[in-house]
Amino acid sequence: MSLITNVMDHSLDDGYAEAAARRKAQGEAGGLPKTLRAKLGLASGLVLAALVVTVGAAQARVAAPVVAKERQELIDRIDRETSAADKLEGDVDKLRDDVSERQRAALSKSGGSGQADLVGVLSGATAVHGPGVKLVVNDAKEATTGGGGNPRETADFSDTGRVRDRDMQRVVNGLWASGAEAVSINGQRLTALSAIRAAGDAILVDNKPLVPPYTVLAVGDAKKLSTRFQNSADGLYLHALEENYGIRTSISTESDVRVPAAPSVIVRTAQPSTEKGTS
Template sequence: MSLLTNVMDHSLDDGYAEAAARRRAAGDRGMPRTLRARLGLAAGLVLAALVVTVGAAQARVAAPALAKEREELIDRIDRETEAADELESDVDELRTEVDARRRAALRQSGGSDRMELMGILSGATEVHGPGVKLVVDDAKDSGAGGDADPRGTSSFSDTGRVRDRDMQRVVNGLWESGAEAVSINGQRLTALSAIRAAGDAILVDNRPLVPPYTVLAVGDGSNLSTRFQNSADGLYLHALQENFGIRTAISAEEDLRLPAAPSVIVRTARPSTESAQPRTEKGTS
């Protein structure tokens, strides 16, 4: 009975009891739980600030290198653009020289003024004289889309932008009104020229043009201007201006200079009626 009584009275080993007492004593003397939580939060904030600081320092170190690469790229673009401009200038000079030599050769071989006129009408030679300057530009608030678009956004054609078909009608109207030579933004038009669209861009002979579109037409000055404005295509352009905000300005000019077309390729040819007739020669007997 004394053993059972001892087990009941001392159910927990004395060593466990002493360890529990020591833990309680250490807890009473140790750091409060709220303070430990605050210290942990502070340590986390310090670590986050350290990461941000290191990232900013790395970005500051890399910024000069990126700026240098950007400047080098801009300089390279400027150099290439300047080289392209020089080459284009050389091409224009060579084309002018070729035209002059061709005209001289035609005169020496008995060429007439008709050959000169054919060169002008075909766009193979540079031309200057009185004519009309017509500037066509997009509507003031036009864009790829949006509520500010004066034509709305219901379809591709209902926009405030000048389209390829608009420029086709303008050019055809000028030809019909008596223009002898036409160019758009310095691009000479010929009987083989094509005005097409690529997205929102207008292509003339596969060369993209940007607004405003400056159309130069050599012809009978003020008479050409009047005939064009009274034509169906001139009235169409006026309707675009009145209804959709397309901006236009037309004026008669005393002297316009139009460059020659970059290349005029003859795909087919046939002899004229005069040259096709057989020649008869008197024989000697």
Template structure:
């Protein structure tokens, strides 16, 4: 019976104590990926050829400051160059405004002179052809100054309008209607005085006639195209006490009281022993003609 050679057993290496933590062991042995490691090594090799980070930051800041200084210097130089031109243009504009204002004042004086001349000729014609009714016709036409008993009515904007100049309690027709006196308010006041028995009326020294118009241009009130500033002083010739009472009892008097109580519009009315009204500048009739004796 043959004998089998003995079997040699190879020694098995003993397992590592941390064999059960192979994932952690791999992470610890290869903590940096090869690509990252290569990039880090390349940066380390090139680091000796580059400027330090702090120095690079200082140089960048210096360049930015230098650029800002150049921009400011160029702007200042441009301003110094253009300043004389702007000053010259401004002075030219001021001179032009002053000249135009002087021309407008001269034209207004000429208009006033011609208007006075026309009014004088109208009064002369009325006195010449009016017969015994000349004074009455001139008075009713506003062609002559008048005086007599009457009333004085002062209407002014609300106080808050003086302070703010905008906004207000009244709104009508889609636009803001402040505590400011409007042209329609003055129209109602004047019409109410006529209906109460006034024989002649003037607003801020502007005599009203049958052809007078009260309207607005922005916030200004125009009487016969002449702007009138507040407060508005209305003088009316008539029986003073009776005229005051009749106006206050009228619908337009109640309207004025509502403006005063509801919206702060300031008013005062008083009877006067005598008021003086100037003549109207002129009364131009373009279509009306005296009826001939033979016409009906």
């Protein structure tokens, strides 16, 4: 009990008490200076600080119009360059359309009307419409919401619910093998020379990036095409992705599917060889 009583009676350490008493004896600390020299020093410091602030404000005021002018010049330059880039892009689109039109005209001269139509369909040079299937492939919900971390941080993101380029390759190849006559992904017509690949995190079709969901349209016998694809190895592969990784898919038969023409078709010609083969 005596120890507790001593702690309660002497809550302030003796050293602190002695220091407080010593400061009190010497006068209040932190007050204004008493001597003339100290007062002059304080006044000089205040004047110097005010001078520095005043000079800085004056320089900032003088430099403000210059900075504003340089900023406006930079904005104007960006606007000019953007307009020039837009004009060049428009010119490229016009030239691309002209080239595509000339290529289609060259294909139409390859033979009779029936043969020309068939060549145009097979090469992707002409738009196609008719019965077919609509297949939508989308990332898993966990991948699109970003739950559990960023699925793009891993090189092999198949187990994170994201659709990969080789998944779409199998889907398209499965549709071709099931009897599709024309196929497009998100409005991009696929031809015999089309490439589906990945560039970083994006899926590219003929070097054009696509954004999920991926809508695949295929022209053909709707019921047979749908049944054959779902029963094929590629259809079962897509079903396995849905079951194991949560990738969302839906397939439906359509009475009229419209597939656009390919934006650029490379025209190639072939001639029969004049040399006789040996048996």
